[in-house]
Amino acid sequence: MGALIAEDLLFPADAGTRAIARDLHAAVRDLPIVSPHGHTDPRWYALDEPFPDPAGLLIVPDHYIFRMLFSQGVRLEDLGVPTLDGSPVETDGRAIWRRFAERYFLFRGTPTRLWFDYTLQNLFGLHEPLSAATADAHYDAIAAMLATDAFRPRALFKRFNIEVIATTEGALDDLKWHEAIRQSGWDGRVVTAYRPDAVIDPDFEGFDANLDTLGEITGCDTGQWAGYLDAHRKRRAYFRSFGATSSDHGHPTAETANLANGEAATLFDRIRRGAGDPGDHRLFRAQMLTEMARMSLDDGLVLQVHPGSWRNHSPAVMQRFGRDKGFDIPTRTDYVAALKPLLDAVGVEPSLSVIVFTLDETSYARELAPLAGVYPALKLGPAWWFHDSPEGMRRFREMTTETAGFYNTVGFNDDTRAFPSIPARHDVARRVDCAFLAGLVAQHRLREDEAHELAHELAYTLAKKAYRL
Amino acid sequence: MGALIAEDLLFPADAGTRAIARDLHAAVRDLPIVSPHGHTDPRWYALDEPFPDPAGLLIVPDHYIFRMLFSQGVRLEDLGVPTLDGSPVETDGRAIWRRFAERYFLFRGTPTRLWFDYTLQNLFGLHEPLSAATADAHYDAIAAMLATDAFRPRALFKRFNIEVIATTEGALDDLKWHEAIRQSGWDGRVVTAYRPDAVIDPDFEGFDANLDTLGEITGCDTGQWAGYLDAHRKRRAYFRSFGATSSDHGHPTAETANLANGEAATLFDRIRRGAGDPGDHRLFRAQMLTEMARMSLDDGLVLQVHPGSWRNHSPAVMQRFGRDKGFDIPTRTDYVAALKPLLDAVGVEPSLSVIVFTLDETSYARELAPLAGVYPALKLGPAWWFHDSPEGMRRFREMTTETAGFYNTVGFNDDTRAFPSIPARHDVARRVDCAFLAGLVAQHRLREDEAHELAHELAYTLAKKAYRL
Amino acid sequence: MGALIAEDLLFPADAGTRAIARDLHAAVRDLPIVSPHGHTDPRWYALDEPFPDPAGLLIVPDHYIFRMLFSQGVRLEDLGVPTLDGSPVETDGRAIWRRFAERYFLFRGTPTRLWFDYTLQNLFGLHEPLSAATADAHYDAIAAMLATDAFRPRALFKRFNIEVIATTEGALDDLKWHEAIRQSGWDGRVVTAYRPDAVIDPDFEGFDANLDTLGEITGCDTGQWAGYLDAHRKRRAYFRSFGATSSDHGHPTAETANLANGEAATLFDRIRRGAGDPGDHRLFRAQMLTEMARMSLDDGLVLQVHPGSWRNHSPAVMQRFGRDKGFDIPTRTDYVAALKPLLDAVGVEPSLSVIVFTLDETSYARELAPLAGVYPALKLGPAWWFHDSPEGMRRFREMTTETAGFYNTVGFNDDTRAFPSIPARHDVARRVDCAFLAGLVAQHRLREDEAHELAHELAYTLAKKAYRL
Incomplete structure (x- = not known):
């Protein structure tokens, strides 16, 4: 008692397995934190206010x-x-x-x-x-x-032993806080990530005005398909100049499309004129994932797909308090048919990295592990959101490892705005992974030296490699 | 050996964890049985025949x-x-x-x-x-x-240490056995529950005649929507006078609707005239769940939704032996879209209690725990029917607790007609819950004093609170 | 260390449970291998070349x-x-x-x-x-x-202690290697299995020509429905003469149909004329499962259904390398509605044996165990393909046993072309089953003598019984 967090938190109860888990964890607990996907506010690091x-x-x-x-x-x-x-x-x-x-x-x-x-x-x-x-x-x-x-942000950043952290900014963001961090001369590594939902999803509030703004910022003609794509290219380059190594896409489904260029242009025109129906909107989002993947082939940004959340499920709460109030609910999500157009287009390119997340755990063993276990471009994002938890992370490993292996996964994402919780989240993930590996060793499915290598990969190396950080 | 049931039945194999489970179970094994949902025959308690x-x-x-x-x-x-x-x-x-x-x-x-x-x-x-x-x-x-x-019913009731048991009666039932129990002066607490499927589901055998009967019993005009709703109100009041604290609804899906009153009345007219098509029947069932929820806001009955069973799957067996012959098969069940109309209408009312059950375990972590973990009106019913089993109950806790917590669940339902098995069923549930809690303690995810509090809540208090018993 | 495979491979970490698992495994590890479903090449056994x-x-x-x-x-x-x-x-x-x-x-x-x-x-x-x-x-x-x-095939066959192995041949195969095995006088027991996808699936390459060939081989008029069915009957008899005890069907879904004979004949005509649309093709495959089941009632072949794989997902790989290159991806698969026509027709026949496999683990507890736990004709095939793994086999037992029991399952299939891996695959399955049984014993859910009986059934007897070998 006394201590809120026990030394053996989350380790298996069996004494022999626990001892293995402890050893593994001891070797990775103090590794630097690599946080390749999250939502902390860059202003904190820029201003360093209390x-x-x-x-x-x-x-x-x-x-x-x-x-x-x-x-x-x-x-x-x-x-x-x-x-x-x-x-x-x-x-x-x-x-x-x-x-x-x-x-x-x-x-x-x-x-x-x-x-x-x-x-x-x-x-x-x-x-x-x-x-x-x-x-x-x-x-x-x-x-x-x-x-x-x-307890100011920069002091905590150092204390937390963060080697690099990614924030997420919208396509229209001027990245001024990132600029300010750079100007300040502070040596903490904070990079951005390209989140263009507001200029990709026709159902987003202010989509049309957003595209006008995108045109102004980039000097591209966002009234036309070719200019619109160019505008994305320019913004991606701008984000890359602030360290971005990834883009991030929060679509309602995993649907992708691969239209001929003429068809895509016609679709864009219809939507830009405000004449698109819900099917057009869906198709446009789908098409844009494939376009983003193609741009990734050129500029090297890792493409992250986060589908399957029914946002703002309660209209009463949405109306009174707005978005992100705990009313985003997971839904059944299909990947095998949905990702096919994108995979047909670019799925066998080993130089591409598409990281897929899911809120529908039934897809782990049935769809995502079989897909990631064969397509060179596809990797599995870690257990996400509601599943970023001891049982959720355990199920992730149990249901993906046998088919996709460990090396088609990408380490841990904390995915959080809650800066003070970052060390806790990474430690929980490391403990759960060490417990899982210890279980494999105890059952003689893995040698202990391999488990040590893997613990290090899962806690540190894979995230750096997968996100090119 | 010798004994059919070991002292340590269902406790974890690891000695340390087992000792914790034993302690937890010892403190709850003799708690009275609260059985808020089941199907024993009230005639047994009324007549007390062998x-x-x-x-x-x-x-x-x-x-x-x-x-x-x-x-x-x-x-x-x-x-x-x-x-x-x-x-x-x-x-x-x-x-x-x-x-x-x-x-x-x-x-x-x-x-x-x-x-x-x-x-x-x-x-x-x-x-x-x-x-x-x-x-x-x-x-x-x-x-x-x-x-x-x-070995007569009342003696067993006492021997089983049943504090209260709910039976389930159809809306047209005269509750004469409940009346007889009351008249007898026996002090066993047996309450009814309101199960109106036969007057809510247009596909139920004899639906139209059932509505006529409902009109006769209540003196309401069940030829019209307003009178039909009044008839429900009267029957609910009658059931409440025999202790009912809940209604129970066995729909094929979880679909709900929230039509404007005029639309609902028109739909009712069409169905009452026999002119409804299958879509109308589905919509009517969906609408009635929301109506029942609204009545619950007024009269305080807890609303139970039990969806997702394909009843009487084999026509050959149905024809020869009738309903309830083991041929009810679970089907995939959606909740996020299906419950939305009801939740939009009444989901943020903290005074309402809607308890949802499922036969589709994939909805636990993906849909039901996220919904129950935010909507004040929603609670999760325990692992049900085919899942009322050690593995089923373990999966329920593993897949719901991290998102919904323990306190958005409602304790155990035995849900049985098999009176002699009631103590066994409650003991199995208590053992599985104690084993689960012991696992959390052994992994330092919970303190032992908290586990003791929870074991008591899960075995006894939550059922009383959730069902207002 | 040193040894690649530990004595205690896959056994539970807890010492007491491990000891039980060891005992159980020791009693079954040397049982002969019964391999009722697989894809080794009969030519190997016929020619016995290196x-x-x-x-x-x-x-x-x-x-x-x-x-x-x-x-x-x-x-x-x-x-x-x-x-x-x-x-x-x-x-x-x-x-x-x-x-x-x-x-x-x-x-x-x-x-x-x-x-x-x-x-x-x-x-x-x-x-x-x-x-x-x-x-x-x-x-x-x-x-x-x-x-x-x-290290020649026959020597390995003996060394592997294979009591009987089934290969799989297409309906048009002349079974010449099986004939050669028979002629050789070798005493290894190698039987075939009837796999008629190429003459049942209108989407199969060369379907129409295949039906012509089927007519030539059998002397039946495969231009007509009745003759086509007769041709199947003749081929099944021919396969049975080479020891076949089962047929095997790799459909994209589990859909079945039970058309009136006239409708089926009309459908066949349309397809045979090349006038069938995709819906016709689907319906024909569905109908043929029921036809095969009816023939099984007559000739005793066990019917195996292997649905739910999206074959050759990558067109680029398919085009360059062809089928079976690791790009078969599982999809969500429904059974409750899909199997109903077949089950309505023959599901309560205790003399029929339909073995269903799945790549969609969500169907285990929700659909397949409830169906197999009541229909006499239905049995559950073991964890299959991507799920033929320690975690996959564990989940299979955990999610099917409580509802279907052990005796509605059929033992282990290695399902492999990889001859040298057969002993490994059977040993892994035996170890996982013994570990599962040991867990039940340790939790007092099963007596040790029962676990010994079951270990023997799961490793040996059930496969022989279910496949009538």
Whole structure:
């Protein structure tokens, strides 16, 4: 007791297997963090200002936390989640913190609990479980630390031993915070990633205006298909000049298409005139994945596909609080037919790297591992979002390794906006992978020297290789 | 050996984890049984007559048993399953019992085996495995016990330590056995549940006549939409007067709808005139789930949705033996789109409780846990029917806990007609949950004091809270 | 260390459970191999010629191996995979072997690694891990052994302790190698199986000409429905005269149909005239499964259904290298609706045996176990293809046993062309089953004497019974 996070967290119960897991983990626990895909704010690293109060840093922006509290009857207003129309919400950080602390038991068995305890202990040096009884003391202790220089973004970046971190910016972003980081002379490595959903998805708010802006920024004629593609090429080059090694695409499905150029141009015209129907919109998104893959062949950006989330499922919550409020729900996602047009076009190119993620675990063994286990261009992204958890990561390995092997996977993504949780997330992933490898060794399916090599690859090398970092 | 059920049944093999599981189980094994959803016959508690012979009690009515024997070539006639046309079947209980006993090995690895052995040992005090060799002796011993007062329904109810049990009655049922229980002055708590499929599903046999009857019983005009809804309100009130705290809906899919009132009325008229097509029937069932949810907001009944079974898959068996003969087969079931109309209407109401069950385990992690982990009105029913088994319950916890937590689940349902198996079923569930919690403790994902709290919640408190019992 | 395959390979880590698994395995490890479904070449047994060099035997024909190497950027040409147009590929066996050996680490965690190590150790007596460093020595050692009489097909057949093996031949095959085996007087038991895809699937290359040939071979009028069915009957009889006890059907889906005879005849006419559309082709395949089942009722052949593979997913690879090059990808497969017409027709016949396989593991617990657990004619084939692996076989047992039991499964199929790997594959299956049974015993869900009985059934008896061998 005492410690919130035990030395043997997540290791197998069997003593012999546990000892192997411990050895493996000891050899990788202090490796630098490579974070090739995430959503931290580059402004933090640019300005290096102190983080806000404990609730503002750890609760209000964390959809894992407020969705669970909401499911148990707590109003989002009472957690300080801002409304779109500006109607008032709780502003007292301590009150928000107390509401969370009183209900911390709700998170038993969830990864949020592990990440939060890890952060309390390893970042803030707190060793008492969070509860109504400890809420205030913990709040005060954390608030005091956040006010010190040692808890500013750059100091934490170094303390977390981050070798490189990728943020994600929209295609229209001017990357000024990345520019500011560069100008500052600070030596932390922060790169961007190209996320063009707002200029690729005709259903995105303001799509048409976004394309006008894209034309202005690039000097390309985004009123026409060829100019529109050129505009993408220019933005990709611009992003690459700020270290980008990947693009990222959050489509509703994994659908791809490979139209003849004339057809694609006609489709683009129809959509640009506002005359596209829902089928056109879908087809355009599908076509653009293949176009992005072709550009990747030229410029080397790794293509990431993140399909299968039904965004903003509750209109009531969307209307009052906007996007990203915990109401994105996974749906059944097909890959074998959906990816075929893209794979037919570029799937056997060994120089291309397309990383596919899924929220539908049934596709791991049935579709994704068989595809990634044969197409040179295809790699499997790690267990994602709701599945970025001990059971989720275990299922990922159990259902992909036998067909795709370890080397068609790409290491770990923390995929988070929650900067303080990054070490916790990477440590959990390393522990789960070490536990999995230890199980293979204990069953004589792998030699221990191989497990050591693999632990290092999974924790560090594969992410660098796959993302070309 | 000797004992059919070991002390450590279903506990993890690892000694340390097993010790934790044992401790957890010891603290909950004697808690009263709360059975919020099941199908025992209220007549038993009303009349308190002796149960029939061993085969008539334990084999003939148990579809888990006769479906397995049928799959291995035993005719249903030879197991005493009655035919619809009255053509003769086996009536000799001992002969039926022997057929079962000779083939008891077929049940190795199934939950039926565990429930049956538990019942042999703990209810009947028998310690020899059932087989051809022991068939007669076991039959005689059980038959003798069933003839005694200690084995009548009310005595067993007390012996089983049942705090409350819910039966399920159709909307047209007069609840006379519940009335008789009340009149008898017996202090066992038996409540009903409102199951209106026969007056909600236009494909149900006799739907139109059922609606006429519903009108007669309630004095409402069930020829019109408004009167039809009023009739439901009256029946729900009547069921509540016999303790009902829930309604239960066995639809083929999870589809819901939320039509404008005028549209719903028109749809109802069309169906009531017999002019509805299959799409109308589907839409009507979908609409009625939302109507039931709205009534629940008013009267507080918990809404249970049990979708996804293809009933009576074999026409040959249906024609000869009728419904519920083991030929109900699960199908792929979608929830994210299907539940949206209902959730849009009432999903963020914290005072509503909609409990969703599934026969499609792929929906646990992908759809149901993400939905229940954010919508205040939604809770997850336990592993159901074919999945009410050690592996099924383990998968349920592994695939739901990380996203929905424990507190968006509702404890255990035995869901059975098989009264003598109730203690076995609850004990198996408690053991599996304790084993799961012990695994979390052994991996330091949960403290032992938390596991004790949770074991109590899962075995007892959550069912009472979720079902408002 | 030293040994590539440990005594305790694949056994549970927990000492007590491992001891049980060891005992169970010790009792079945030396049982004869019954291989009721596979794809070895009968010519081998007929001619008993030496196998080619190590690469030609172990790498070039193994799609598990070359698909993984291809996924990591190795060209199929460099692995000696022949092109359709005869353009040159690597012919130096040693060069191919070296390319594989250098990348052997890619197979960590895959079943290929286990089978290969097992073969190195137990067939060739090699104890050093394969790598760039050991490539040449291993190559030389294996090449030398392959040149000796002890490594000819018949000698290996005996050494592998194969009691009976089934090959698979197309409906038009003359079975001359089977005839030659018979004429040779050799006492190894090699039987054929009836695989009529080329004369059942209208999308098969040369379907129409195949039907002409079928008519010539049988003397039946395959221009008409009745004659076409008769031709099947004659070929089935001919195959039975060479020991066939089963037919095998590799359809894209599990769809079945049960048309009236007149409708079926009309459909056949349309297809035979080349006037069928894709829907007709699908319906014809569906109808033919039911026809085959009806013939099975007459002649006793076991019907095997292997649905759900999207064949030759990459047109580029198909065009250059042809079929079976690792690009067959599983797809979502439905059984409950798809099998219904066949089951309605013959599903409750206890004398019929239809064995269903799946590449979609989500159907195990949801559809296949519930169906096989009640229909007397239906049995579950073992974990298949990508799932013929330790995790795949474990999931198969975990997801089918509780509902279908063990006795509605049919033992193990090696399903392989890779003759030298047959003992490895059977041993892996036996180990996984013993580990699973040991887990049940350790959790007191099964007595040890029952586990011993079951281990014997799963390793030997069930395959003989189910396939009537």
